[in-house]
Amino acid sequence: GESVGLHLPTLSVQEGDNSIINCAYSNSASDYFIWYKQESGKGPQFIIDIRSNMDKRQGQRVTVLLNKTVKHLSLQIAATQPGDSAVYFCAENIRAGGTSYGKLTFGQGTILTVHP
């Protein structure tokens, strides 16, 4: 899961296992949450998003769960593959004044390593 500090949390799994990456967010006014994947030397790449009025959303091999009560977000990756090895970030879009501004705030990331 996410943590404050200079060292990113890490998750190591075997190929074929399911992975769960956790994220705690801070702002109850956030209306969208997004998971990004970042491979070494590249910019973040969109994986999946979820609105604050939902608690679950599924994509291809990925599921995002949102628990607003405890301000917690998780990303589940099914049948994890070596190509899934990357840093994963959650991000929240903070809504203010009745509109969604362009301020996307990122968590610190989790390093996922998938062993063949």
Place this chain on the structure above:
Amino acid sequence: NAGVTQTPKFQVLKTGQSMTLQCAQDMNHEYMSWYRQDPGMGLRLIHYSVGAGITDQGEVPNGYNVSRSTTEDFPLRLLSAAPSQTSVYFCASSYGPPGTRGYTFGSGTRLTVV
């Protein structure tokens, strides 16, 4: 359709020098942002724009200026470079508020200030 293009990819500056990091997108996106990424710190928002002529500060704006004279371009200016500005800088854009499928990111500019 090139997406989000950042130039240069790498840059070394001396303390006190100024420079402009370029960002251009050809997707007619209204929303654009600049982030910096430091080791173990995730991405932090520097400045963002919700359309041509409209900019606002993010989490870490000090030492940086932006302007948005066209929809396509969103340059980031370092006024007087400091070693603390050594980082990887990402530009991003989206058609609407980034909550809808999030931002599309460029490949980054790696800046070292000595």
